[in-house]
Amino acid sequence: MIGAACAHYASRAGLHVTVVDRGPVAGGTTGAGEGNLLVSDKEPGPELRLALLSTRLWTELAAESPPDIEYERKGGLVVASTEAELTALRALAAEQRRAGVTAADVPADRLADHEPHLAPDLTGGCHYPQDAQVQPALAAAHLLRAAVGTGRLSLRLGEEVTAVLTEKGGAVRGVRTAKGEIRAPHVVNATGAWGGRLARMAGVELPIRPRRGFVLVTEPLPRLVRHKVYSAEYVADVASGSAALQTSAVVEGTQAGPVLIGASRERVGFDRALSVEALRRLASQATRLFPALARARALRAYAGFRPYLPDHLPAIGPDPRVPGLLHACGHEGAGIGLAPATGLLITGFLTEAEPPLDPSPFAPERFAREPAPP
Incomplete structure (x- = not known):
């Protein structure tokens, strides 16, 4: 889903994009998700700001898409079993409301x-009308179909990246698969739970x-x-x-x-x-x-x-350690919901456009001193 969203917004911005996936569309984590588009489970801060932007973008995408992506703004209901849980839930909801969330x-x-x-x-709860859902495999396929429709997307399924190609100075120049080299001035790492492995192909650590x-x-x-x-x-x-x-x-x-x-x-x-x-x-x-x-x-x-990722925030943006390499991974269980905002941020980096929100909390280099995962 993250890769599909990056491809969708980049192609709409006029860029030529190649999507490489070792399996079918939604054959990995995307196909195993519930399709959650949530603001209710996020504390005020960078991730919630990303989620609120994505909430608006999902509404726009749903208006453009066929009904079979099963977009449903059903709302969320968070419930408590004890008075202590209810007190904590209401305190969180009050903070979320101050950050722009609708919660009752x-x-x-x-x-x-x-x-x-x-x-x-049950002792009570909170209602979050902004929470929604999509069928994730259908939604990812729709984003890719729309990108193909621009005439600027090449989709290469069943093709696994085996190496990240770099110049002598360290900048990326594409990737290699079993079918040959794919040249590009930028490589976006949108490989989800396997993001650390692709990062290591480029010579950097990302502790996913x-x-x-x-x-x-x-x-x-x-x-x-x-x-x-x-x-x-x-x-x-x-x-x-x-x-x-x-x-x-x-x-x-x-x-x-x-x-x-x-x-x-x-x-x-x-x-x-x-x-x-x-x-x-x-x-x-x-x-x-x-x-x-x-x-x-x-x-x-x-x-x-x-x-x-250890701080529960995704890595989104260019990696200064390898010019031309960008990361869009590490969203944990929120990747479906956060995909549109992530795609828009990545496209902004690629086109040097003004970002829609402060991207610095998601900077991949914040993990430069992290030990490699076991």
């Missing part, structure tokens, strides 16, 4: 107005680590869940740097009928093995929020790898 406190006796099937013993997550998919159901609904503890899990297994209920319906249940996080390298414990926790936490889900069948589960 919901008392316990009004939660059912938003979600009639919620458990009756994969953070595995599972999603449970139920049978198609009547519209049991109206919003993106998650427990307040999810925000703490997103901000955590722990390598251990963490789970917190995130439940949402889809236009096609199935309910998606997440979210788990753990750092286990690129191990795709099914974790029965992670799925057990997700099912238990989801039925705690929506007791009616206990009667639903889970049809399948799938895993993906979030590209994790």
Whole structure:
């Protein structure tokens, strides 16, 4: 998705772009995501500013796109199980409102107005009408189709980059694949959880680590869940740097009928093995929020790898250590939502345009002194 957004905005700006992917469109992390476009889970700061810009851009893209990307501004509902959780949630919402987020406190006796099937013993929550969702594989394909339509995009699928080519002075001059060299004055590293590997091909370190997550998919159901609904503890899990297994209920319906249940996080390298414990926790936490889900069948589960960076901010922009190399990776679980703003920033760097927001917090060189990941 990040690469598709970079290609989309760069081609619209008049640049000629080649997208190289070792697999099919959305064959990696994008295809394993839920399509979250969230502001509700972000504390005030650089990432929230990026998310608010992307919220506006997604609205524009949805207006231009066919309906089959399943864009839905369904809103988010964050719920608390204890008074302590509710106090912390409301304090965060107050800070977010001051930063431009629309958030409304919901008392316990009004939660059912938003979600009639919620458990009756929750202490309250917050409603975030700006939260939305897309079908990520369809959305990525649409962005690439639109870029192809400009006549300035070449799409090379099933072709893996094996080397980043550099001049004697160190500047990039393209990449090499099994099919030969592709010359270009700029190379954008939009390889997600594999971003550290491509960076090392160019001779620099970017300490991206994969953070595995599972999603449970139920049978198609009547519209049991109206919003993106998650427990307040999810925000703490997103901000955590722990390598251990963490789970917190995130439940949402889809236009096609199935309910998606997440979210788990753990750092286990690129191990795709099914974790029965992670799925057990997700099912238990989801039925705690929506007791009616206990009667639903889970049809399948799938895993993906979030590209994790130690400070939980993506790397976006030129790498001064290798002239011509730009990074657009490390968005962890927010890559779908943050893709448009990332694409716009990268295009601004390539065209020397005024950036739409301060890009300095995302500067890739902030990791120059970071040790290499294990």
